Amino acid sequence: MAGSGSSMMYSFLLFTVILSLQEMYRGKLASTELFTILGGFTSSILFLVLLTFIGNYQESCGVKTGWGAVIVAEAVALIAAGTVHRVCITTCFLFSAAILYEVNKLSGIMLTKSESKTKRH
Numbered sequence: 001m002a003g004s005g006s007s008m009m010y011s012f013l014l015f016t017v018i019l020s021l022q023e024m025y026r027g028k029l030a031s032t033e034l035f036t037i038l039g040g041f042t043s044s045i046l047f048l049v050l051l052t053f054i055g056n057y058q059e060s061c062g063v064k065t066g067w068g069a070v071i072v073a074e075a076v077a078l079i080a081a082g083t084v085h086r087v088c089i090t091t092c093f094l095f096s097a098a099i100l101y102e103v104n105k106l107s108g109i110m111l112t113k114s115e116s117k118t119k120r121h
Contacts, residue, residue, distance in 0.1 A: 008056035015049045018042060019080060030085040040091025043081035047073050047096040048103070070100065 022029065022042050029039035051073040058065045074096055081092035 004056040011053040026084045036087045039084040039088040043077045043092035044095030047077035
């Protein structure tokens with residue numbers, strides 16, 4: 001499994017690449033309804049990558065990660081979506097909520113697995 005330092009670096013690089021591509025193709029993303037939804041989805045991927053970056057940064061600094069990281073990552077993703085189209089803001093929020101739900105569910109599963117391993121040993 002990747003350490004928090006390499007994961008933090010990769011998430012920042014992915015954030016930069018995705019944001020750059022989104023801004024380069026924002027005219028195309030705003031051209032039709034389907035591309036507008038795709039623009040919101042790419043912004044929600046920005047949310048996931050930025051949340052990973054912030055979480056790893058806070059972990060490396062020894063700070064507890066909480067809802068503040070989620071709010072900051074969501075705000076940045078919504079601002080990035082707003083540069084493409086107004087509807088992208090709504091679709092980004094909906095996709096980000098679904099992604100956050102799945103990440104929270106996955107985190108709970110991983111936590112129970114790690115707790116059961118520590119209880120065995």
